[in-house]
Amino acid sequence: MTGLEFRDVSVRFGSGHAAVTAVDEVSLTVPAGTVVGLVGESGSGKSTLAKAAVGLVPTAGGEISLGGSALRTQRDRRRLQMVFQDPYSSLDPRMSIGESIAEALPGRRRRAARRAEVSRLLELVDLDAGRADQLPSGLSGGQRQRVALARALAAEPDVVLADEITSALDVSVQGSMLNLVRDLQRQLGLSMLFISHNLAVVRYVSDVIAVMYLGRIVEAGPAADVLARPHHPYTRTLLDAAPRLGSSLDDPVPADNPLLDDEPPSLQDPPSGCAFHRRCPIGPLVMADRDVCTESDPRAGSAERPHHAQCHFAGDHRSVEATAP
């Protein structure tokens, strides 16, 4: 079982002058039993990549496979379950939470068996089984998001795609949601693509971190490695901007810091060479070689190593800075 694999996947929206490549030849694997954190600014293409996997947007190229087989039909894609940011709109307000979860259970079951399974799932997400008959309106945002997660798990997915599942929650309950994700991963060996624009959140749950910028994965690797030795200047910028989480999540998750204070370039008119060169903090330090950053696309040089980055100076920044005048 190789997990979920994106190979050279592209997604385009619009046509003619208005065309944008929201996902640009992305390759990424979510190995079985692993949480892969996908981080990047708003508009970098994170949601679009996940939506392509579940068939909500069509791909313009590449292949998405699960366990080594290409996902082609909606039936194949049911092995993936997506949980969205907004727990208010993702549950039917007229259905009890028990009914919502039961609806996602595969196969036919007797009533008592369904109820038992719903109870098990509610308890799995730390909700009292006695709540099964409540309507979502009786629940807080954090509780609804737990129900949304239970509903996703009810479908017995191979991979859960969690898209900003803590962003709409009160800062004070984000920590317990992240703890739940971590517990579930340990308990069930869950495979997850965990999307957030907040690196402080991603670092808490992820085994692997992938960094997305302007439709591309610009760096990916084992989480500890990426955090300790970021190869790409964009990742370093995100790290500098991310408030640190302590070793325990008893404290609320720190509020978001703006990642960078300027806007990312337009997808309609992407920069030449390296897509990050106009904002790159090391650009001015490597003046002599700067043509390479403005003229040459670094992706051509990136290797398929466990920790890799699309930067002409990947891994060299510290020495570049040390030798800069």
Ligand SMILES: Nc1ncnc2c1ncn2[C@@H]1O[C@H](COP(=O)(O)OP(=O)(O)OP(=O)(O)O)[C@@H](O)[C@H]1O
């Ligand atoms: N249905 C669509 N039609 C046209 N453009 C779209 C569509 N969906 C997304 N886009 C564009 O694709 C780009 C990537 O958007 P996407 O939502 O995937 O980014 P993101 O990294 O998930 O950010 P956010 O957290 O803000 O959703 C953006 O420029 C967005 O405007």
